[in-house]
Every structure is written in structure tokens, then in C-alpha cells.
Amino acid sequence: MIENWFSERYSDNLQLSFRIKDQLLSVKTDFQRIDLFETYDFGKLLTIDGTVQLTEYDEYIYHEMITMLPFFSFRIKPDSALVIGGGDGGTASSLLKLGFKKVTNVEIDSQVVDVSKEYFPEISSAFSSDRCTLIIDDGIEYVKKTKEKYDIIIVDSTDPEGPAEGLFSKSFYSSIHKALKKGGVMVTQSGSPFYQPKALKLATSGIRSVFSEVLTYCAFIPTYPSGFWSFTIGSDLPISRKEKIKRGKYFNEEILRGAFLLPEFVRKIMS
Ligand code: AG3
Numbered sequence: 001m002i003e004n005w006f007s008e009r010y011s012d013n014l015q016l017s018f019r020i021k022d023q024l025l026s027v028k029t030d031f032q033r034i035d036l037f038e039t040y041d042f043g044k045l046l047t048i049d050g051t052v053q054l055t056e057y058d059e060y061i062y063h064e065m066i067t068m069l070p071f072f073s074f075r076i077k078p079d080s081a082l083v084i085g086g087g088d089g090g091t092a093s094s095l096l097k098l099g100f101k102k103v104t105n106v107e108i109d110s111q112v113v114d115v116s117k118e119y120f121p122e123i124s125s126a127f128s129s130d131r132c133t134l135i136i137d138d139g140i141e142y143v144k145k146t147k148e149k150y151d152i153i154i155v156d157s158t159d160p161e162g163p164a165e166g167l168f169s170k171s172f173y174s175s176i177h178k179a180l181k182k183g184g185v186m187v188t189q190s191g192s193p194f195y196q197p198k199a200l201k202l203a204t205s206g207i208r209s210v211f212s213e214v215l216t217y218c219a220f221i222p223t224y225p226s227g228f229w230s231f232t233i234g235s236d237l238p239i240s241r242k243e244k245i246k247r248g249k250y251f252n253e254e255i256l257r258g259a260f261l262l263p264e265f266v267r268k269i270m271s
Helices: 059-073 090-097 110-119 139-145 162-168 170-179 197-208 253-258 264-270
Strands: 004-011 014-028 033-039 044-048 051-055 080-085 102-107 132-136 150-156 180-189 213-220 228-235
Touching (some): 004 033, 014 044, 014 110, 033 110, 051 059, 059 090, 059 150, 059 180, 059 213, 059 228, 059 253, 080 162, 102 139, 110 132, 150 170, 162 170, 162 197, 170 180, 170 197, 170 228, 180 197, 197 213, 197 228, 197 264
Parallel strands (some): 080 102, 080 150, 102 132, 150 180
Antiparallel strands (some): 004 014, 014 033, 044 051, 213 228
């Protein structure tokens, strides 16, 4: 019997492979290549330029950790949020669940949105809410020119190669700073500390040049390189946890306290 596999290459000598039942889609857009697979163990799998973006069975970890953790770590109000990237809608949907009144999602590639709406109706549900505004535009340009001020800005990008490179730059973080309300918070995914130290370095040094508080935290995401993933927060105020916390499927009070505990090798990358 023929077996079909999708592999994400981490290096010439290492890859993670999913046995697949079927390939549902493969499109080349103006920005990137999008592929969609039906896997055996993780449900549907969405990849961009050969890198895993989300699977049905573990997406909740990433989406809870990029939204709930910063939200409950600071006293920001659930008023207005901006998501840069995140065209699958998972981040926006999670913000709506937290009660945000207004979520603006700026995604550069409309085809990521279309694919998610068709194949991940639950994850992309934000896009059919009147509390969410979807804008197809370059996120860098958008934050540069927006006159709006946000309580939280979330950068839900691909790796810092190709279209997302500019989303790890100092000038982008400084535009974000200007688009935040006083005491507002930004967060970005900052890669696998083990396999992508460059992503973490870029994020932490760039954010440090603009914000007085830079906080990296980690989560276990089985389908991303090494399974050990990082996120980095920028703010001008120190952490001040909310008293009442909601639980997710991954996120809870223990995770809120423990996620900021970093192994020594991670601290070294950041310093
Ligand atoms: N965006 C971050 C995915 C980065 C994964 N990198 C990799 N597999 N090499 C996730 C999009 C979910 N909204």
C-alpha cells in the first residue's frame, strides 16, 4: 500500500512528518504557497511555504497562549484589539471569546482567509462576527498609517523569512508602540528557541529597543519545530495580573505563573 506523507524540513538532516490521508488543496498565491492536508493524527493541517501553521487538534494551544496569556497578565480592557497576520482567524476568534468589543484583523493574503473559512469554520468564526473587521492589507503599512489606538496588538506571523520578515523589525515594533493605548500590550510569536534562535533574538532585541518591558514565555506545541515554542510581549508597564482568570483547554492559572520561567539557554539567546 502506498503511504503519503507531508514533512516540514527543519534542516538538511531533520524533519517532522505527518502521514496523510489526502491532500485537499495546494495553491500558489501572490505571497506564498498554501497547502492543506487531512492527516491521520492531527485532523486537518494547514501549511504555508512548507511550514506547519495549524492543525485542528493542537491549534488551541497556540491561539490561547497568544491571546489569553497576555490578556490575563495585564490589566488591559477587552475593548479594542489588532491582529496582524493570523489570516486563519484563530487569534481573532479567541479574542472575541475573551469578550473584546472590537477586533481588527489585518492579513496580507486573502487566500489564507478563504481557505480557513472553507475548511476551518470554527477557527475562522470571528470573520462572520460584527465585532470583527477584516482588512486585507500589508500589516506593516497598516500600523504605520492607522490613527486608531489599541489595547492589545498581536502579531500572528509566519517565520521571519519571506513575507513576514518585516514583522520582526525594529521599525515595525516602533509603529506598533505608537498604535497602542497608554499601558497597552503587544505580543508576537517568536519561534522555537531551539531551532530558530534568530527569530527569538530578532523579536526580543527589536521589542527591547522600543518598550521598557520585554517578557518571553513558552508553550508546548507538538506540531511546531521542537514542540517548544516562544512568544514575546512588549509593554511599558510591568506585569499586573488580572484577579479573575478564565481557563482554556491549555491555559490556566498554573500556566499563567509558569510560562515565564525560562531555561538558561533561552535566556542566553535573549541577552
Ligand atoms: N503562525 C505561526 C506559525 C509558525 C510556525 N513555524 C514553523 N512551523 N516553522 C501560526 C498561525 C496560526 N494562527
